[in-house]
Amino acid sequence: MLRLTERLGPIAADQASDTLTLPFELRIRGRLKATSDSGRELGLFLDRGPVLRDGEGLRAESGEIVRIRAAIEPVVTAHVTAGLPLARLAYHLGNRHVQLALGSDDARPDQGWVRFPPDHVLEELAERLGATLERHQAPFDPEPGAYTQLGHGHSHSDPHSHSQAHHHEHEHEHDHDHDSHPHGHGHTHAH
Structure with missing residues (x-):
């Protein structure tokens, strides 16, 4: 081996x-x-x-x-107008703690897309936010976390200096007991 x-x-x-x-x-x-x-x-x-x-x-x-x-695998790609509609879609889907791939369509510069594994709750949410869904087979290579950089906890391009003592407080306050979430889909975390 x-x-x-x-x-x-x-x-x-x-x-x-x-x-x-x-x-x-x-x-x-x-x-x-x-x-x-x-x-x-x-x-x-x-x-x-x-x-x-x-x-x-x-x-x-x-x-x-x-x-x-x-690998090529089942995915859902939600297509929506670039700008605020795309930002809103990415924000609300990302707020569900799922991995997302983001991209744009060279043939349609006014469009962007968000890709995620099939999930009926996320699909309904995307459609409510104005996205057109494409259910297909494609590679799923989601965005790395904001602080991920090949084995490091924080990117060295962070806007704050690492030479000063500091701690991170996350501004979102919600329960991380996933059994209490109102939606019924699995969670994938890559912390």
Whole structure:
């Protein structure tokens, strides 16, 4: 078994000797046994937390490099007018503590989209906010968290200085006991 132990960040396809295609639900795990796209047995032994991104390289103890690919999987893409409608849609969906991918359509510069795993509650919410839904198969590679940077808790491009003592207080106040939420869908956290 090839033991993958080091995250390399984004790499070019020609830098890797093999690829590993995984759905999002497996790219959030730090420990995993898998089979590469060429049929080799792999073991992931990585730090917990950061999601494996499409195009990210992993180095094995032997020095070999494997490139991660986001699998094609069922998704819902909510298309809406760019600007405030897109911001409102992203805000309300993100407030449900789900992973979201964001993008724009080059063919329609007045449109943007938010992509998420199928969920009837989120789909209803998106439609109420004026989005047109597309249920299809595509890679799901959601936005990394605002403070995520390859194994670091905070990005060093944060607007506040790390040389001063400080603590973070989150301005949102709500119960994190997910059994008490009025909506009935699962939660995926990549903290």
